Amino acid sequence: MSNDTNDTTLVLGATGKTGRRVAARLRLRGTQLRAASRSSRTRFDWSDPDGWDAVLRGVTAVYLVPPSVPGPVHEFVARAEAAGVRRLVLLSGHRADDWGDFAFGLDMRSAEEAVRGSALEWTVLRPSNFNQNFDEDFFHAPLVAGELVLPAGAVPEPFVDLEDVADAAAAVLAEPGRHAGRIYELTGPRALTFAEAVELISRASGLPMAYKRVSVAEYTASLVEQGVGEDEAHHVAVMFDLLESGVSAGTDDGIATVLGRAPRTFEDYVVRAAAAGAWRS
Numbered sequence: 001m002s003n004d005t006n007d008t009t010l011v012l013g014a015t016g017k018t019g020r021r022v023a024a025r026l027r028l029r030g031t032q033l034r035a036a037s038r039s040s041r042t043r044f045d046w047s048d049p050d051g052w053d054a055v056l057r058g059v060t061a062v063y064l065v066p067p068s069v070p071g072p073v074h075e076f077v078a079r080a081e082a083a084g085v086r087r088l089v090l091l092s093g094h095r096a097d098d099w100g101d102f103a104f105g106l107d108m109r110s111a112e113e114a115v116r117g118s119a120l121e122w123t124v125l126r127p128s129n130f131n132q133n134f135d136e137d138f139f140h141a142p143l144v145a146g147e148l149v150l151p152a153g154a155v156p157e158p159f160v161d162l163e164d165v166a167d168a169a170a171a172v173l174a175e176p177g178r179h180a181g182r183i184y185e186l187t188g189p190r191a192l193t194f195a196e197a198v199e200l201i202s203r204a205s206g207l208p209m210a211y212k213r214v215s216v217a218e219y220t221a222s223l224v225e226q227g228v229g230e231d232e233a234h235h236v237a238v239m240f241d242l243l244e245s246g247v248s249a250g251t252d253d254g255i256a257t258v259l260g261r262a263p264r265t266f267e268d269y270v271v272r273a274a275a276a277g278a279w280r281s
Contacts, residue, residue, distance in 0.1 A: 008032045008058050009173055010085075013065035014040050017136060018091060021166035022063055022173070029174055034059060046072050049079075056083040061173055064090045068235065070110035077114045087121045087180075089172050091165075094128040094158075094185055094248045104235070104242045123172050123179040125165065127186040128248060131269040132162045134201060135278035138223070138236065143209055144281050148198050151216045151240040156191030158251045161264040164188075168258045185252035188263050200267060204274040216240055 009026055013019035014035035023035045036044035036055050044055050046067035056062075062085055066073050080088065092108045099105050115122045133139050142148045165186055172179045192200075195211040202209035214222075216237050223233035242248065255263035273279070 007060040008034055009061045009063065010034045010036060010055065010059040011063045012044055013037055014042075016065060017130065017132060017162055018165055018169065019063065019065060021162060022169045025166055025170035026173065029170065031174065046076075049075060052076060052079050053083065056080055056085060059083065059085050061085070061087040061176075062089070063169055063173060064088055064111070064115070066090070066092075066107055066111035068107050068232070070106045073111040073114040077118045077120070081118060081120060085120060087173075087176060088115050088118065088123070089169060090115045090122065090124045091169070092124050092126045094126050094187065094252075095250075096126055098247045099242060100247075102238070102242045102245070102247075104238045121177070121180045123181075124183045125169055125172070125186055126183060126254070127160045127165045128158045128188070129160070129243075130162050130165070131159045131188070131264075131266060132273075133159075134197065135273045138228075140279075143198070143201060143279055146208055147210045147212055148194065149212045149214055149219070149222065150194055151214055151219045151237065152194040152243060153213055154193060155244050155246050155249050156193050156196075157243060157249065158187035158189075158191040159197065159266055159269075160186050160188045160255070161266075161269050164255050164259070164263050168255060171258055179258070184254035184258055186254040186263075187251045189251060189265055191249055191251060192266055197266065200270050201274070201279065204267075204270040205279045206274075207279055209279075 009031050011019050011023045014023050015037045026033050034042055036042040038045050056079060090111055092112050093105050096108055112124060139148055168186060198209050198211040220233050220237040224230055
């Protein structure tokens with residue numbers, strides 16, 4: 001149970017990949033919760049600041065998933081301070097301090113600047129790419145069709161399980177003071193190439209799957225052809241420039257530090273997802 005049942009925790013992006021998992025864990029803990037998103041009963045839209053104050057009223061802690069554009073989090077943090085919010089837990093990206101001049105992640109870097117520069121108690125969670133991108137996101141449909149085509153080569157990625165990210169976020173939100181001013185890099189226990197990941201998914205699911213590498217330009221064009229907006233397609237594609245640099249290829253111990261246990265393996269994820277029929281057409 002929460003230490004103070006009068007406290008309300010606001011979860012933004014509450015219908016999203018991390019938000020819905022975090023919200024479920026907080027409810028189970030007995031936390032007084034306000035779940036908000038564009039499609040939730042409590043509506044929150046980053047493009048509609050006029051509605052922010054009502055969402056923040058009576059809130060003491062916020063799980064913050066930033067918007068896909070830089071800037072709005074600065075104003076949101078100012079509103080949160082004025083509303084009496086005491087703690088912020090921000091979802092960012094793996095090793096964001098090392099991204100340098102890469103075009104990827106300007107949204108997350110702007111959000112970190114706003115949160116880390118505030119007077120509030122803050123914690124930043126920096127996960128690597130999610131395991132669940134293979135069954136809940138852009139990678140899913142191509143795998144079902146039998147071939148994943150991406151601009152990723154031999155540089156591995158320490159994929160992290162969303163269940164671990166949500167466990168960490170819920171733990172941080174439930175433990176005031178313990179994680180103040182901390183940045184946790186959240187990764188799986190080992191790094192895999194995308195080709196290796198596809199091979200494991202193919203073996204566990206019993207379905208034929210292949211991996212093919214293409215250029216960033218080819219990948220961007222294919223996303224647009226599939227109906228993805230040009231800005232979103234570019235945002236996804238430039239991530240691979242960052243991955244190929246190796247900046248985020250290493251593993252980190254954030255999961256163990258927060259939760260006191262090892263992170264879930266990619267193999268564990270694959271077995272769970274395959275058993276649930278994730279890649280059956």
